[in-house]
Amino acid sequence: MALLEVRNLHVSYGQIAALHGVELEVNEREIVTLIGANGAGKTTTLNAISGLLRPDRGLVMLEGIDLSTLPPHQIVSRGVVQVPEGRHVFARLTVLENLEMGGFTVRGKAEIPRRIEQVFELFPRLRERRGQLAGTLSGGEQQMLAMGRGLMAGPKVLLLDEPSMGLAPVLVDTIFDTVRRLHSQGTTILLVEQNARMALQVADRGYVLQTGRVVLSGTAAELQAHDAVREAYLGVG
Template identity: 60%
Template sequence: MLEVHNLNVYYGAIHALQGISFHVEEGEIVTLIGANGAGKSTTLRTISGLLRTRTGYIRYKGRDITNTPAQEIVKMGISHVPEGRKIFAPLTVRENLLMGAYTRNDPNEIQRTMERVFASFPRLKERINQLGGTLSGGEQQMLAMGRGLMSRPTLLLLDEPSMGLSPILVEEIFRIIQEINQQGTSILLVEQNAHMALSIAHRAYVLETGRIVLSGTAKEVAENPMVKAAYLGV
């Protein structure tokens, strides 16, 4: 479904991604794990068109989308839930969700999608007229994910969905991620909570300072001694 090949991305003189290559198959949850500054968020931002790569290519369903404008990538079926949620605080829950459907035109289809989002996140329906900025951290993460689903993506990019949440909420968010995947959406997950990410992923890649240093099934990566020591506290 997604093929990333030899990406080299720079922030000015900083070489943030150094020739990384990986792929996501249809129906998979693939996770990128690594320390702060490893290049995980940069990878997602490059795939979704927010950053430009200097070399390499990105293919989605066989189509080259390298350096395609972000709004066009959303229309193709890739949705990005950014780190830090980035919800619209002055807008209501409903208005935030409608912003996620800005590429779609059929009001009935949009309403049906919203009902599916409420089925995954019942708390959002309870707070449909509440301002986004007044929600709790966990509710804001649910809103960010719900907004991402409003474009009906076939590939969802999730950046640090557990950040700042209590352990109970983290478990709830990851359960919902699995549900979304089981309903047919492929997921590329960036996550510092390596234990939780590896517990739901099919495959994993480990990034260190802009390079992929390890890859395999989630089980293989979780059992790797370097990963155990660096990310799982074992």
């Protein structure tokens, strides 16, 4: 059984249907990427998994238990944590306070400093800037902070929404390096990306989303070699 399974997921915004029965699964210790064009439904899928959107139909199962009817905070405490798109950090709080906030669901006082230490090991840059206001960090640092904050909750599955969005190429590399390192430490990740080339380089498997449906899936290598993918998303003719 997969760690996270999405079955026949339908989501609509009012009258407009956005997802028409998305199916995907993420196994333990895997990076799975969801690629597709603008408006294909990538972020909608993530928001429906994390409970920020309520699906019309379908199941989101973590370890065989359906989460689709739970409110977002309960989904977080069960171990599905989303790092929102566009680096939503608490701009007026310091780096350290942001991380503490990420551990809101963590019970036990000793656990939080321990996890902060882990995040600092993963992102030494954040340790240097821990007393600084998050809003004054650079774009790349804010993305690191958003990811670190997500890790504070101790996720079983980390949902990353467009981590490379709006970053300079050098920083994109850094962010994907971090994703690789998280993977090597055993974190399970569902990664949504427009940058399909980079996403497929770090991922084990991938799904291609088109107008609210999964049109293609396979291992990252298969997708990279697939003609339609190469043409539509990797810019190779």
